[in-house]
Amino acid sequence: MSSGIAARSAGRRTLCVALSVLLLQVSVESTAEAAEEPARGVCGTTVGVPSAPEGAQVVEPGTDLTDRTRFSPPGTTFWLAPGTHHLSDDQFGQVMPKDGNVYLGAPGAVLDGRRLNRAAFTTSAKDVVIRGLTIRGFLGQLDQGVVNHDSGERWTIEGNVIEDNDGAAMMTGSGQRVIGNCLRNNGQYGINAYRAGGGLSDLLIEGNEITGNNTGDWETKIPGCGCSGGAKFWAVNRADIIGNFVHHNHGVGLWADTNNNDFLIQDNVIEDNASEGLFYEISYNLELIGNTFRRNALVQGRNRAAKGDSFPVASVYISESGGEPRLPARTSHIDIRGNLFSDNWSGITLWENADRFCNSPANTSSLSCTALVSPLSTCSDPGIATAPLYDDCRWKTQRVLVHENTFEFDGSMEGCLDRCGRMAVLSNYGTFPAWSPYRGNVISEAITFRQDNRWYENQYYGPWRFVARDASRQLTPAQWQAEPYRQDVCSGFGEAVTC
DSSP states (O other), X not given: OHHHHHHHHHHHHHHHHHHHHHHHHHHHHHHHHHHHSOOOOSTTSOOOOXXXXXXXXXXOTTSOXXXXXXXXXXXXXXXXXXXXXXXXXXXXXXXXXXXXXXXXXXXXEEEEOTTTOSOSBOSOOSSOEEESOEEEOOBOOTTOEEESTTOOTTOEEESOEEXXXXXXXXXXXXXXXXXXXXXXXXXXXXXXXXXXXXXXEEEEEESOEEESOXXXXXHHHSTTOOOOEEEEEOSEEEXXXXXXXXXXXXXXXXXXXXXXXXXXXXXXXXXXXSSOSEEEESOEEEEEESOEEESOSHHHHHHHHHTTOOSOOOSEEEESOBOOTTSOSSOSSEEEESOEEESOSOOEEEEEOTTOSTTOTTOSSTTOOOTTOSSGGGSOTTGGGSTTHHHHTSOOOOSEEEESOEEEOOTTOTXXXXXXXXXXXXXXXXXXXXXXXXXXXXXXXXXXXXXXXXEESOEEESOOEEEEESTTOEEOHHHHHSTTTOOSBTEEETTEEEO
């Protein structure tokens, strides 16, 4: 019987080596192809609907679109003729669509807020379509959007240029479709997927170029606000983010923050963002598949390294987020597979703050609890120290699978100071508050060894290093693969594949 087990083990090792060689060959080929092919965006292309559809109202520059909307029935189609269109001469000049209204722009049609109006399209009307317009110069307020200001449901925002506005280019409502837009150089966000009270669901963000946003540098103005990014998602259930070009944002590229669930992020090019390419924070159940991450977090990484900060700044930062089988979703993991990571500051960091949990003074999302517990006051002494609250009061970084990815970087990167080119799974030493059951090394041990976080079948190029348990513990590839960590089984380092 023991000889049979040995034979089967040898067979599995042989298969693993063969698969790994094949993965290495595919990784080399796909890496070369991705490096040769530059990303293509929609900014700089001509947008617009060439002619007015039958039955549409033609709106010439100088016509009051607000009044035309007010005195027309729901479901009316408006075609804005070429030229620059304005709203009324006060900050609250705005278009207030009715259910089913359609707003089309001819090539060259511009809706200009003149640094005067706060929002372009407001109200909570449903099934509104906005297509082919250039929308610019609006004074959107902090955390507010210029388009779909009031998070109306099932809007379609397609083929527009929304640029050079304050605040966010747009808000979102449930069922919103954001397709093929240029969202650039807005003061805070390209997309702010937020609705007061939560409850957003079923978003499609596809084929957009999201670039240069957060011109207001909000993280400097309000340190720790978490109020910037190319796109920010709050308490969204199910989102498909597919085929976008997310680049050169002044902060994070894509940021999901607070009880998001069931995200598919696939086939995007995410590059040259000053901070993380993707920040997935206190959220659940994600598929991150087939994306290209290039040169992300270089600004943030160099700044922190210059200050002597040893935290592993990453291209993909998974913070207190994990797979949760109890929440309905397309996966019960955070599944990171088939991506290319090239010349980012570092790779992937899995982090869990031992002091951040429901009802803790250290929780920066102070009014929020996990998706598993309500109300947050339930998470208090002494009940939090026992099941099920001991597990359910924490946003746990768990069930994260990192596999079949290619990671490459140049070890001579400017400003590295031995703090770039790292992969990490770690926590801090829990200290606060005094009644916390997570003090000491409880969470660093859990995230590293007991929460099913695994790397395997990846391919590495460059002098990668690994961090486990805490920021002071830096490992070589051999140490990372050996006991007690046993990570990156059947992964390749350079040309060598270790199974």
